[in-house]
Amino acid sequence: MDLLVRAMTADDCDAVAAVRIGGWRWAYAGLMPQAYLDAMSVEENAADQRARLKDTTDSRVVNVVAERAGAVVGWGCLGPCRDPDVPDGSGELYALYVNPEHVSTGVGRALARTLVERAAVDGFSSLVLWVLKENDRARRFYEKAGFTPDGAEEPFDVGGASVPEVRYARSLTRAG
Secondary structure (H helix, E strand, C coil): CCEEEEECCHHHHHHHHHHHHHHHHHHCECCECHHHHHHCCHHHHHHHHHHHHHHCCCCCCEEEEEEECCEEEEEEEEEECCCCCCCCCEEEEEEEEECHHHCCCCHHHHHHHHHHHHHHHCCCCEEEEEEECCCHHHHHHHHHCCCEEEEEEEEEEECCEEEEEEEEEEECCCCC
């Protein structure tokens, strides 16, 4: 099936929230407290998505969706890096989620490629991301996309548990 990656709009917020929550529940099962995952609300996340889209004052924050047969099946977001120890001019891949039914169908690769290209065009010199240390599937995905661990690690506190994350990075050129 054809896949379209395009800019996210306010009309996509409900679908993006469903993709994000579904992605969390699928990808993080066994890695995070199940009670936390079960308590996540698509409605609340959709409201948060609308507020973030409306309040984005930094034009370098980019939200894209992957659409197949008219349905949103993936979402990704990037912007300036928030880590103080990363060189100025670096970007950060804030999120990349795929509807679990569409994992391993090219959706994630298309989103990653689009976001890397966009980060390069927008002038970011590198792109970093954080991934759960124990999320082997995601780590393999990002490594295939050209990212490598940069040695940074920190705890991510979620639902009363500390879940370690590791940072990945890749250099960018104007061509991505």
